[in-house]
Amino acid sequence: MQHPECGDERLAAEGEVSVARLALHSDDLPHAAKHLADAMLGEPQLPELHEALAELCAKAGGAAAARDLFPLEGDTYLGTLVCRAHVEAAAGDRDTAVGLIASAIGFAPGTPWADAAWLTDPALARVLSPDALAQSVSRVAGHLPDPLPEEQRPAVRPFEQLVRAVAARHPDHVLLSAMASGLVRRLGDTAEAVRLAEHARRTGPGYLPAVMLGNALRSDGRPDEALVVWEAQLAQEFDNYLAVDVAELYAATGRPAEGLPWLERVLAAEPDHPKAAPALHGLRHQIDGNIAHLLALSDHYRAHPDHDYAADLLARLSRQRPWLGMVHSAMEATVNVLHQFLSSPSSSRDNEIACTASQLEPPSSQLAMRLAFPRATVEYQSLPEPDPRRPLREVATRIWEYDGLLPRPAVPAPTAEAAELIRASAEITWPTMPAAYDHAVRLAGLPLADLLGVLAHPPAPREDELGRALLAHQPELWVRAVQAFACLGIAHHRTDQPWAESERRRVLLDLLLGSEDWVNEAAAFALVAVAWTTPDTRADIGMRLLERLLDVGTSARQREVTMLQSMCALMLCCPWGDDSALDLARAMVAHDAEEEAGISAALEQTPPRPVDEATAERAPRNSPAEPATPRPGRLKRLFGRG
Numbered sequence: 126m127q128h129p130e131c132g133d134e135r136l137a138a139e140g141e142v143s144v145a146r147l148a149l150h151s152d153d154l155p156h157a158a159k160h161l162a163d164a165m166l167g168e169p170q171l172p173e174l175h176e177a178l179a180e181l182c183a184k185a186g187g188a189a190a191a192r193d194l195f196p197l198e199g200d201t202y203l204g205t206l207v208c209r210a211h212v213e214a215a216a217g218d219r220d221t222a223v224g225l226i227a228s229a230i231g232f233a234p235g236t237p238w239a240d241a242a243w244l245t246d247p248a249l250a251r252v253l254s255p256d257a258l259a260q261s262v263s264r265v266a267g268h269l270p271d272p273l274p275e276e277q278r279p280a281v282r283p284f285e286q287l288v289r290a291v292a293a294r295h296p297d298h299v300l301l302s303a304m305a306s307g308l309v310r311r312l313g314d315t316a317e318a319v320r321l322a323e324h325a326r327r328t329g330p331g332y333l334p335a336v337m338l339g340n341a342l343r344s345d346g347r348p349d350e351a352l353v354v355w356e357a358q359l360a361q362e363f364d365n366y367l368a369v370d371v372a373e374l375y376a377a378t379g380r381p382a383e384g385l386p387w388l389e390r391v392l393a394a395e396p397d398h399p400k401a402a403p404a405l406h407g408l409r410h411q412i413d414g415n416i417a418h419l420l421a422l423s424d425h426y427r428a429h430p431d432h433d434y435a436a437d438l439l440a441r442l443s444r445q446r447p448w449l450g451m452v453h454s455a456m457e458a459t460v461n462v463l464h465q466f467l468s469s470p471s472s473s474r475d476n477e478i479a480c481t482a483s484q485l486e487p488p489s490s491q492l493a494m495r496l497a498f499p500r501a502t503v504e505y506q507s508l509p510e511p512d513p514r515r516p517l518r519e520v521a522t523r524i525w526e527y528d529g530l531l532p533r534p535a536v537p538a539p540t541a542e543a544a545e546l547i548r549a550s551a552e553i554t555w556p557t558m559p560a561a562y563d564h565a566v567r568l569a570g571l572p573l574a575d576l577l578g579v580l581a582h583p584p585a586p587r588e589d590e591l592g593r594a595l596l597a598h599q600p601e602l603w604v605r606a607v608q609a610f611a612c613l614g615i616a617h618h619r620t621d622q623p624w625a626e627s628e629r630r631r632v633l634l635d636l637l638l639g640s641e642d643w644v645n646e647a648a649a650f651a652l653v654a655v656a657w658t659t660p661d662t663r664a665d666i667g668m669r670l671l672e673r674l675l676d677v678g679t680s681a682r683q684r685e686v687t688m689l690q691s692m693c694a695l696m697l698c699c700p701w702g703d704d705s706a707l708d709l710a711r712a713m714v715a716h717d718a719e720e721e722a723g724i725s726a727a728l729e730q731t732p733p734r735p736v737d738e739a740t741a742e743r744a745p746r747n748s749p750a751e752p753a754t755p756r757p758g759r760l761k762r763l764f765g766r767g
Contacts, residue, residue: 134167134168135167135168135171137164137167137168138163138164138165138167138168138171138174139164139168139171139173141160141161141163141164141167142160142161142164142171142173142174142177144160145157145158145160145161145164145177145181146177146180148160149177149180149181149184152184154181154184154185154194155194157177157181158181158191158194158195158205158208161174161177161178161181161204161208162195162202162204162205162207162208163204164177164204165204165207165208166202166203166204166207169207169236169237169238169240169241170237170240175211178208178211178212179215181194182212182215187216188212188213188215188216188217189216191212191215191216192209192212192213192216194212195208195209195212197209197225203229203232203233206225206228206229207225207226207229207238209225210222210223210225210226210229210238211241211243213225214241214243214244215243219243219249219252219253220253220254220257220258221257222243222244223244223249223253223257223258223261223287224257224260224261224264226238226239226241226244226284227261227262227264227265227284228264228265230265230269230280230281230284231264231265231267231268231269232268234268234269234270234273234277234280234281235276235277235280236280237279237280237283238280239280239281239282239283239284239287240280240283241283244283244284244287245283245286245287247290249287250287250290250291250294251294253287253291255291255292255294255295255298255300255301256298256300256301258287258288258291258301259298259300259301259304262288262301262304262305262307262308263304265281265284265308266304266307266308266311269281269308269311270311271310271311271340271344272310272311272312272313272344273311273312273313275313278312278313281312282312284308285308285309285312288301288304288305288308288309289305289309289317292305292321296324296328297328299325299328299329299331299333299334300325300333302321302322302324302325302328302334303321303322303325303333303334303337304337305321306318306319306321306322306325306337306338306340306341307337307340309321310340310341310344315341315344315345315346316345318337318340318341318344318345319338319341319342319345319347321337321341322334322337322338322340322341323338325337325338326338326354332358332362332364332367335354335355335357335358336355336358336367336370338351338354339351339352339354339355339358339370339374342354343374348374348377348378349378351374352371352374352375355367355370355371355374356371359371363390365391365394365395365398365401366400368387368388368390368391368401369387369388369391369398369400369401369404371384371387372384372385372387372388372404372408373404373407373408375387376407376408376411381408381409381411381412382408382412384404384408385405385408385409388401388402388404388405388408389405392405397429399429399431399432399433399434399435400432400434402425402432402435403422403425403426403432403434403435403438403439404434404438406418406419406421406422406425406438407422407438407442410422410442415700416449416697416698416700417700417701419439419442419443419449420657420698420700420701422435422438422439422442423439423557423558423559423657424660426439426559427559427658436556436557436560439556439557440556440557440560443556443557443558445554447691447694448558448650448653448691448694448695448698449557449558449698450554450555450556450557450558451553451554451555452553452554452602452605452606452609453605453646453690453691453694454601454602455490455493455601455602455605455643455687456687456688456690456691457482457486457487457490457687458482458483458486459480459482459486459490459491459493459494459503460490460493460494460601462480462494463493463494463497463498463600463601464598464599466478466497466498467497467597467598472498474497474498474499475500476498476500476501477500477501478494478498478500478501478502479501479502479504480494480501480502480503480504481503481504481505481506482503482504482505482506483505483506483507484505484506484507484508484509484684484685485505485507485508485509485513485514485530486505486687487513487641487642487643487687487688488525488532488642489580489581489604489605489608489642489643489644490503490601490643491503491532492581492583492604493600493601493603493604496583496585496586496596496600496603496604497596497597497600504530505530508530509683509684509685510683510684511679511680511683511684513640513641513680514527514640514641515640516635516638516639516640517638517639517672517673517676518638520635520638520639521631521635522577522631522632522635522636522639523535523536523635523639523640524536524577524580524581524636524639524640524642524644525581525640525642534581534582535581536574536577536578536580536581536582537574537578537582538578538579538581538582539571539574539575539576539578539579539582540575543571543572543575543576543578543579544575544579544582544584545584546567546568546571547568547571547575547576547579547584547607547610547611547614548584548585548586548587548607549587550564550565550567550568550610550614551603551606551607551609551610551611552564552606552610553591553595553602553603553605553606558653558654558657558698559654559657559658561609561610561613561654562613562616562651562654562655562657562658563658564610564613565610565613565614565616565617566617568610568611568613568614568617569614569617569618569620571614573615573618573628573632576611576612576614576615576618577611577615577632579607579608579611580607580608580611580612580636580644580647583603583604583607583608584607586600586603604643605643605646605647608643608644608646608647609646609647609650609651611647612633612636612644612647612648612650612651613650613651613654615629615632615633615636615648615651616629616633616651616652616654616655617629618632624655624659624661624662624665625665630665633648633651633652633655634648634652634669636648637649637652637669637670637673638669638672638673641680641686641688643688645673645688645692646688646691646692646695649670649673649692649695650695652666652669652670653666653670653695653698653699656699657698663699663701664701666699667699667701667702667706670692670695670696670699671696671702671706671709673692674692674693674696674706674709674710674713675709677689677692677713678709678713681713689713690713690714692710693710693711693713693714694710694714696709696710697710697711697714
């Protein structure tokens, strides 16, 4: 059965052909050519299209004369390029025609540009120039993923078969054999790729055959043989890019330390090499797992924005890692109960759900519950100590207030327009932390009141496949994403103000150090993102995160702190800090709250956190409570002055 979208494209293409025929009957050939190009883009195999194209060539005085109707200049329209390929084939210039089809494949490999009668004619392989075809293959291979996704391979297969046939007719053509190896490798035939590359290397030893053979061996699951080939080539003629490939292949096979000397040699000769420095950070991260190397990678890309490999590598190493590339999961009992309700076949949004938790939890967990079940209620049976309702210091910005154990929003809901913009902007994953920060710049113009309001009044997920899945299975991730991006929006508020005296800093610190809630984590994430993108804020932000983390660790001695793992992950994203602060975070990650010994030992070796850089007394909250015993101490020596 034909996919509905395919049917729509065919109907649209048929319409374009009809308009083109009307233009042909009026002898308006340029107008007809434009509509045929549009039809080609939508349905390149439409028989009526090729009939009309032949009629156009006839009216123009022959295919050679019709070339001018499909000019190749500047940023050529893809439909125009493919029409020109068919015109060139009709005019007898098959080498040019194949080259244009190759360019189209490079732009859109999933479209069947190559499935044309003249290109699949077995006689074509006998007349094509191997030189021209080798150049055409090089234009394709450089743009195709490696490997090419399965669903795209059928569209490229006719071109691949042509390349194989011509390579077989010209076995002594080293360049064509080498380039053919790269093409068939991308389409999954790694054994044939090895054979072609080995043949090219035997026929004409040199850099390109060695590179292609190493690539083929690597794809064929023979990395050690690939290393032998590449290292032998480097011994004959050192090449910086190939040395980087050697280093990364060592890393891919679990031997990153063996790759370091190759990168160091490249950087000694070319300190600004666009791949070697990023790769070095990547290998060092693989060796010890230290996020400091990811920060160095981010700093490298900020200093060298033309080094796209650094951004790609950072995205790869950040993928699916909490806060580096995605929101951290929620750990509350309320969320666990929510998941149980959602997994029940009898659950419905209209269900009246009464949930009782043994002790007070972060109030944002209720937002997730009510997002899925609007009529749900949550009741807390006890108040744990230390009291999670207390902020770490007196704050001017509060998101929650309490009537006993009942939380309620302390901020009004955002305007509908602001809520919709945040709804369109929030994501549960992002390529890198700086990319998330940049993505949120669209929220810079929103009033602070709206950005704060959405923290307690999140909009529903977007009405797309992901949004429906989140609502049905993990609504808490959406709430956390909204809060994270709202705080990133706050981080962009009034960036004309110097950081130390800025309103954005004051508000984010209030949110970080306020009553215990998911908002603390969202604010910490935004602060870390600021620090990653603005190095001169790092000392200040690292010290403030440690202040929150020390409180988390102290509280975890006596009760469960559900944001412990998340705050530790965020602290470890501040690798500029003193080792004692980072060791504390690592110790807390390694131990559950019940394993008090590990956390207590780490806390005893870390100086207590200050409030306003001096005292450690907790500020009173909405409900009366005794302040904690003051803990004097300063963190200047840990993070320096900001």
